[in-house]
Amino acid sequence: MKIITRIKITLVFLIISFCAANTFTQNTSAGDELEKYFKAARDNKSYSFDNNLIKSDVEKLLLAKAEYYGKDTLDKVRLYALNIIRKIGIKSENGSIRQKSVALLIDACRDKNSGVCGSASRYLTYFMKDDYTKEAQVQLALLLNEKPYHFNRIILLNGFVKPDNSKTTIQNIIDTDSTLTKKDRWSAKLALARMGDEKYVNYCVQKIQSMPINDDIVYELLPDLIYTRQPSAFSYLIKILNNDAKLCMSSNPDKEAAILCGYRVMEYLAPVIKDFPLQTDASGDIQHDDYDDALAIVRKWFEDNPEYEILTSNF
DSSP states (O other), X not given: OXXXXXXXXXXXXXXXXXXXXXXXXXXXXXHHHHHHHHHHHHTTOOOOOOGGGOOTTTHHHHHHHHHHHTTOSSHHHHHHHHHXXXXXXXXXXXXXXXXXXXXXXXXXXTOSSHHHHHHXXXXXXXXXXXXXXXXXXXXXXXXXXXXXXXXXXXXXXXXXXXXTTHHHHHHHHHHHOTTOOHHHHHHHHHHHHHTTOHHHHHHHHHHHHTSOOSHHHHHXXXXXXXXXXXXXXXXXXXXXXXXXXXXXXXXXXXXXXXXXTHXXXXXXXXXXXXXXXXOBOTTSOBSOSOHHHHHHHHHHHHHHOTTOOBOOSOO
């Protein structure tokens, strides 16, 4: 019995030692790879970090390193750091890691470099509303008064997250800030529409409805209606989805042809409708070989599901 017990203890020890050694190797490999990544940034060289190295047992270490490099004096190093912070946060299933990533990105929106600030605010749109802690919401709302670079996106992020008092601040911006650009003012109205202000819901929907449907409207303004997450906006989008007039052009430059605008609309709708009948790939394209058949499926689904649910947890 004593011999068997000793064997068991030895096996357990070996397993623990193996796991510890394996974790150490992974930590070292991921950390070394990240150092190479940032050295390349400092040397103004291109270097692709292996995303497969971002695993649950090393993500905290990698995030700490990225946070350190996010304070570097070189703009490119800070940009590289933000990219890693985004990747870690989006990939992680750990709520605290995702929240930490969001906090770091919000702080980076105050960067003195426009490109760094722009990347930070863009990366924030990839996260879910639950990834914003109370403190993150406070900091996001403060940015409305600080007016950093890419202010229009800061406004839209506030409309999405809805920090306390941000609605009043955005309304005051519209009413009193004469320095707002046209883009900022439109974003402020979209943000208030996202927050459920009927005045601005009606304004935004009616403004876009009054314009003739073409590629410019479909690519530039219909995503704004998606952003609002308002039923009246989605009713108009579904109307375009069901329109058989070929008012858009194919994306193939070698063979331009008039096509249905509904193809693009169903791609916009896929990530924001609960139980949508088709999936999209990483680039947002519908995963279906036949787009005519895909459109028919989506049209029928909306016909059968008039009480569809609009998802609001994503940007």
